[in-house]
Amino acid sequence: MLTAIIKPHKLDAVDEALAKLGISGITISEVMGHGRQKGHTEIYRGAEYQVSYIPKTKIEVVVSDDLADKASDAIIDAARTGNIGDGMIFVGEIGEAVRVRTGETGAIAL
Amino acid sequence: MLTAIIKPHKLDAVDEALAKLGISGITISEVMGHGRQKGHTEIYRGAEYQVSYIPKTKIEVVVSDDLADKASDAIIDAARTGNIGDGMIFVGEIGEAVRVRTGETGAIAL
Amino acid sequence: MLTAIIKPHKLDAVDEALAKLGISGITISEVMGHGRQKGHTEIYRGAEYQVSYIPKTKIEVVVSDDLADKASDAIIDAARTGNIGDGMIFVGEIGEAVRVRTGETGAIAL
Amino acid sequence: MRKLRLITALLIASSVCLAAPAALAQDGDTAVTTQELQFVFNTLLFLLGGFLVMWMAAGFAMLESGMVRSKNVATICAKNIGLYSIAGLMFWLFGYNLMYGVDAGGWIGSFTWYEHPTHEAETGSYAGTSDWFFQMVFCATAASIVSGTLAERIKLWPFLAFCVVLTGIIYPIQGAWTWGGGWLKEAGFSDFAGSTIVHSVGGWAALVGALILGARIGKYDSKGGIHPMPGSSMPLATLGTFILWLGWFGFNGGSQLALGTINDASDVARIFANTNTAAAAGVVAAMVLTQILYKKVDLTMALNGALAGLVSITAEPLTPTMPMAALIGVIGGVLVVVTVPLLDKLKIDDVVGAIPVHLVCGIWGTLAVPLTNDSTNFGSQIIGILAIGVFVSAVSAVLWFILKGTVGLRVSEEDERGGLDIAELGLEAYPEFGPVTSPSTA
Amino acid sequence: MRKLRLITALLIASSVCLAAPAALAQDGDTAVTTQELQFVFNTLLFLLGGFLVMWMAAGFAMLESGMVRSKNVATICAKNIGLYSIAGLMFWLFGYNLMYGVDAGGWIGSFTWYEHPTHEAETGSYAGTSDWFFQMVFCATAASIVSGTLAERIKLWPFLAFCVVLTGIIYPIQGAWTWGGGWLKEAGFSDFAGSTIVHSVGGWAALVGALILGARIGKYDSKGGIHPMPGSSMPLATLGTFILWLGWFGFNGGSQLALGTINDASDVARIFANTNTAAAAGVVAAMVLTQILYKKVDLTMALNGALAGLVSITAEPLTPTMPMAALIGVIGGVLVVVTVPLLDKLKIDDVVGAIPVHLVCGIWGTLAVPLTNDSTNFGSQIIGILAIGVFVSAVSAVLWFILKGTVGLRVSEEDERGGLDIAELGLEAYPEFGPVTSPSTA
């Protein structure tokens, strides 16, 4: 499973890049975070405060092992702006994937 | 850890099915996604557009290894409608589970 | 990867505790769940109903293996109130972590 | 040349009048007559009352938007602006003349459309069209009531089709019986501003609709369990209630139908005060009672309590003293708190509580008239309530069944689960705020 | 038979008048008299002004709903509809006669309830009950001010209990001193529409309450840090401000108390214009000043700026020229921008900025009266400000302490963290829109 944290407006590009690899299954959610990019300061009614978390989009894609590297590269290509806050990709192992509708498992389910 | 992406209105049924297995710990979140079900087209103010992502509910349940298969089956049974968009279950490994309140670890923590 | 489910108002304390360990990368999201804490009953327009899910904050932190235990302890310290609903920490393995902006991988990327 | 137009008008006027500054009656032909003065004041009251009641359409839209789940909010908005528009057209095409073209003691007016009178024809004590406007917004109110009860499951177009008949035919016919001077008027029935004639009418149509349509999926389970489906926005529901409260001053105050004398003006003032007092009492009653019954105040009941007080005082906002107005409102508030769960027991699914508020309190308010108004009696009041109830329910039932049997009333199960907004409008009310998954929003 | 009723009335009238179309004064007994005409116009002004001010209750509800965090929104709605209802009942039960039943130069009226006068008793220049209605909504306004400051931590019922005393006793007693014709009136104090008598009164009660109640958990840290807790909905806060702005035309314009002459009508117009100008100037001042100070416009300050301008002009909306109205508003806007962070420095936690807006600008507006109104003087103005400030603060403090010592004022820490909506009402304002976890919403 690839978990990517990207800038929200890059979602379209990433999705298209994955589609080109034939990857159609994707789950996204809205997250917030900080990394090297540490948020910024705002003023509300005269008081400064720290906005610590920047909105990001999290993408989860389960792919067969052979596609993992390609997918990872595709995401990086599509999501990179070169500016701080571009995000991270984490690659994890999935023991099994099951399609609820059919009960299929493994690569065929993806 | 079982990660299931299901249709939102199936959450109740899944939760009950898990409860029957004695699984009480569950974390849910709201996600969107597409798989074989590719979204649909809408018209807004005269312009067509693609709604690419369908709202889904993500369920995360950490169970001891012996319960994993049963839990997976229970989820499939409860969440299946037989129609497209029923979702996926991903089974992953958790190194350790710690209960914050007590510091207990392992199966006893779940 | 550490996945922690904590009480929302403990986020600040946890974030600070991690920062003290030099951990700056963190991704948070809003989830709901139940564990031993089983929700509560409310009345709406004269009808009782079960609020099954309690709002929680999910924290995901990818750290190098050597920091994992310290981080886990730090989270527990900061998030514990001793009351029910304090949450869980799940420790999983990440195969690889890539920084989108730079393409760096491994511990240096974190 | 808006300014100049006026100045010219003034010059013309002053060439006649200012030359004779002595005033109104000095020179009978050109000065303002009593009739003219009354005409202007009464017309003004109709227009003021009318725009306030028109504003109630927004109140219903907001109340209902706040009380439905987010997946059905855009549809309820569409229904509300649609039904107000339909009422505006139907009350012109048929409604007004059906209602006010009736013979004294009669049953039904004429199927003709309303036309603006010429200036020369304006010999009454108010502008004809100001009355049309005022009566039209009442008609729209009746339809607004229905949309709330049937929300979250009825299809858009069949609902609007029902509104066409309700506002064009059903409402005006029964309205003719009393306000048009028909047989119920002669039978002694009294309903000052429409507890029965407006609110119960909407309530009956809603009740019959709810029975025929059935409850929302998941609202009642087979074991007798009730599954609340909390409204998506309490501030919008509160805003809607305040809008309705404001509009009600026009609703009841305008129903005095005249303003230009000491008696009329002070009566309108009295109506304002009694209306406010009943609503306030309804709120307090509902808050106290829910605190006692459930150990927590239920905001939605407090909001319903305000409307309960308002509906209850509507049949007679003039004759009560302040304590009586408060009492009438308190009973309204209590009725709502008691009736809402009762309907749930009967598995009648009323999304916003329109039946308790408009039907139950409408009946209560109408029955309460003889308590303070000596020229009325319980017998006539009951006749009116029954006659209108039977008529509206029967015709509505036929209409709902016809719609059900032909185009169908209810969206598919899948559409209901996914929300009417996507199914009926193809858009979301709040596309960027995801609904949190919870069983109650299943 | 609403239409027929009118027609009958007309026939009766015309049998007398139309036969003598020459008009009003031809036949002294039946025609409209000057007194009658003034009566109708003045009553109409009270009713118009009254419903506009009533609408301000919705404005406060929306402004406060938008300025609190989502977990407290339903509770603030409940407080607002509750307090308006309580004001409506208390001002009937005690308030009006306490305020307007005072002897000339006196201190307090009578503890009796208000009763509608009979038609025969309507010999004044306006309907008695129209005045009751108009004065009642002012009383409600004072209470609305308090709810905003104390939001997000005060318990529902103790707050409402405070409102019972505020609207039934505190407000009317001090109101009697000036508007009732009591001692402050004789001392030369002048407050046209209530910068002090309404707005500061709410402001003092809120300030004392905030001191006794303490700040919200997490608002101020031990190191002197201030942690803003941004409001949940800027469009609702904006809507609330616009509603208040609209209602203010009734607030200030209606306080002319008469409409039926050229002088009165043109004075009301002048009040409308000055009121609008001061508000507009307050907005522009707040926007420019926040841009200068913080390099960004602060919308919440701009909204406060509008209200600051409105409160500032309220003590004397008639005598200023347009440039003076603008200046009064500009200073109001500046005061708000400066005072909001000052209160934070003092760790006085005012959720919506009601103290800067209603108390600070209320004082400023009252002090500004002699700048444009020659019949007033600074000494009397200061006496009025102090007398009312001391009285309201002292009685409020006693009351807050009694409530604190008995039922308790503040929700538990856990309830405050989890939100008052769940704790006090058992429901959520927006059950489907999850609050994003962020430190500021901790």
Added chain:
Amino acid sequence: MRKLRLITALLIASSVCLAAPAALAQDGDTAVTTQELQFVFNTLLFLLGGFLVMWMAAGFAMLESGMVRSKNVATICAKNIGLYSIAGLMFWLFGYNLMYGVDAGGWIGSFTWYEHPTHEAETGSYAGTSDWFFQMVFCATAASIVSGTLAERIKLWPFLAFCVVLTGIIYPIQGAWTWGGGWLKEAGFSDFAGSTIVHSVGGWAALVGALILGARIGKYDSKGGIHPMPGSSMPLATLGTFILWLGWFGFNGGSQLALGTINDASDVARIFANTNTAAAAGVVAAMVLTQILYKKVDLTMALNGALAGLVSITAEPLTPTMPMAALIGVIGGVLVVVTVPLLDKLKIDDVVGAIPVHLVCGIWGTLAVPLTNDSTNFGSQIIGILAIGVFVSAVSAVLWFILKGTVGLRVSEEDERGGLDIAELGLEAYPEFGPVTSPSTA
């Protein structure tokens, strides 16, 4: 001593009048004269109409808040309250005298500010300042129109700078030509309440602005694709539409400019009815047409349909019969449904549909005047439309270009993506409700 003040006034009055209860004209010197009566009624109409139109500012704010994405909602609120405030100040400083200080047949009034007339100077048929107030809110309306079209990308201050000139110079100058009694009036151009003079003016300024500013990032792709960006809150958009609809009764009804005679009062009533009918017809037309074209009702089009009907009837709300009013509204509704996608084809990005509603229907409504008003002709109407269109477009274009070339009109790409709220105000409209990531909100 508010109550006492009145009583005193009454005593003075009655010492003169009540002694002579026979009434108004008995004693010419003290009684109410016809002029006085007309003065009061007309002033009242201006004040009523004025506050209703003022309320439209809130309507635009809510409509636009609902139609933009949540990341830009607070900014659109700031723009709306800012522009209304600026209009209030500029129309005082320059606008009114530029517009109404013009010579008959002239081109421009004087650059002087408006001053309240003294009581003695009030010899007209309405209070001077009531007219100022009424005309000022019209001016604000024109500016409100612009903010919607240019939302989500234009910088706050440059937008407000444009509003300064629009409300202080552009609007009043062209307004002088017709309503001020200038050359267009003499050329026979007729625009009762401002389809062209208010709505098209805003529409032209918006169109030119949209062309110069360009579309939002991602709205149109290079392959001709159109990417809708759905509005964040349908209930707020609906509320805004209802507010505008309500305000329009003041807009059109108040433009009768007189109320105190049978003819005027019945004309105002007729205007109310026609206005409502056109709006209702616009809604129904838009709903039916979107159903036919797209198989689903488009709520945003239905809302635009209401406004389309309202704008269309504004140039002549008095002379049409009801069927004609309905027809004018239907055509307005159809025009909007057809024009919205057309603009998208032309890559003119109008966030809320202000150009179809206010410009296209403004032209249509102005052209439709001669259909029902025999004293007008198509030639004059076209001259007026063109003259005003060319003037406003040209001056606006120059102004937009100057702003673009100096301070810049548009936020940076990053700020636009992240939302104007963070970039321009440093706050979020809904800080606790995260926007769901979706391509359309990219």
